[in-house]
Amino acid sequence: MSTRVLIADDDEDIRAYLDITLGLAGYEVIQAGDGVEAVEHARHRRPDVIILDVMMPRMDGLEALRRLREDARTSNIPVLLLTARVQKSDAITGLDSGADDYITKPFDADELLARLRSALRRAEQQRTRNPLTGLPGNDTILSELSERIARQEPFALLYIDLDRFKPFNDHYGFLRGDEALRALSRLVLVVQEDLADDGSFVGHVGGDDFVMVLHPDLAERAAQEIAARFDALAPSFYEPDDAEAGAIEVPDRRGVPQRFALLSLSIGIASTQVRDFAHHGEAVATATEMKRYAKSRSGSGSSYAFDRRESEEPDDPIEFEVELP
Numbered sequence: 001m002s003t004r005v006l007i008a009d010d011d012e013d014i015r016a017y018l019d020i021t022l023g024l025a026g027y028e029v030i031q032a033g034d035g036v037e038a039v040e041h042a043r044h045r046r047p048d049v050i051i052l053d054v055m056m057p058r059m060d061g062l063e064a065l066r067r068l069r070e071d072a073r074t075s076n077i078p079v080l081l082l083t084a085r086v087q088k089s090d091a092i093t094g095l096d097s098g099a100d101d102y103i104t105k106p107f108d109a110d111e112l113l114a115r116l117r118s119a120l121r122r123a124e125q126q127r128t129r130n131p132l133t134g135l136p137g138n139d140t141i142l143s144e145l146s147e148r149i150a151r152q153e154p155f156a157l158l159y160i161d162l163d164r165f166k167p168f169n170d171h172y173g174f175l176r177g178d179e180a181l182r183a184l185s186r187l188v189l190v191v192q193e194d195l196a197d198d199g200s201f202v203g204h205v206g207g208d209d210f211v212m213v214l215h216p217d218l219a220e221r222a223a224q225e226i227a228a229r230f231d232a233l234a235p236s237f238y239e240p241d242d243a244e245a246g247a248i249e250v251p252d253r254r255g256v257p258q259r260f261a262l263l264s265l266s267i268g269i270a271s272t273q274v275r276d277f278a279h280h281g282e283a284v285a286t287a288t289e290m291k292r293y294a295k296s297r298s299g300s301g302s303s304y305a306f307d308r309r310e311s312e313e314p315d316d317p318i319e320f321e322v323e324l325p
Contacts, residue, residue, distance in 0.1 A: 170250050
């Protein structure tokens with residue numbers, strides 16, 4: 001299926017030129033004569049990328065951009081602005097308002113196509129990232145593991161799970177829960193930077209599950225650092241009285257109050273230092289099993305479990321678990 005490009009310009013000659021240029025490059029073109037038409041076409045025909053002229057009748061490109069970004073149906077579509085050289089300040093305003101790039105008239109066809117391809121690549125990369133934390137998502141994580149296995153590259157997989165997240169969310173609400181997840185993602189990235197392992201990788205599986213992939217020699221140190229730093233940070237997520245008490249009370253489904261300790265982490269570690277993995281699923285299953293073991297023996301603080309078996313095969317499913325709030 002062809003990539004669909006919406007072009008919005010009140011100049012018929014420019015639309016015709018873009019139609020031919022993009023058509024010859026293999027794109028399907030949708031035309032709009034002003035901002036009103038552009039917004040309507042974007043909502044109903046869902047283009048892959050939009051080229052908006054800034055100066056148009058009825059609704060200019062900046063207002064059309066604002067409406068596109070406010071609408072959930074169109075908020076993630078990449079937008080390039082077309083401007084005359086004297087309108088460069090409008091282009092800067094557009095970038096601040098969410099445009100992905102701008103092109104000044106008169107423009108070179110090769111430059112236009114290059115910028116279009118670049119915007120599409122960035123959009124594709126963004127779609128594979130978790131919208132809350134901005135970290136690579138499940139597909140990218142599994143691809144990362146598969147590539148390392150194919151290269152026979154030594155690695156360790158840390159599966160990081162946030163314990164007692166659901167009662168925290170129920171007690172404080174989703175906004176506080178989201179902030180806790182973002183804080184955890186920042187903490188893991190700081191540890192990654194401190195380890196100075198250029199080949200390391202951090203991803204967000206979804207919900208309250210994160211992963212780190214790094215050199216096996218650094219795995220246990222990474223788990224220790226992440227656990228210790230999170231335990232020091234966890235009280236800050238709570239109201240002072242709850243933090244001092246070290247727990248919150250949340251009613252169960254029958255309305256009976258249940259006591260839950262502060263948030264902590266359970267981390268499972270699978271490593272090629274111990275066994276070979278023929279498939280990403282084997283590494284995931286091993287780390288998942290170790291994460292469950294760490295969770296089963298955790299007290300009020302964070303814990304980790306390192307798989308040191310050389311032959312036993314885990315019998316867990318090979319997909320990541322995702323415990324959504």
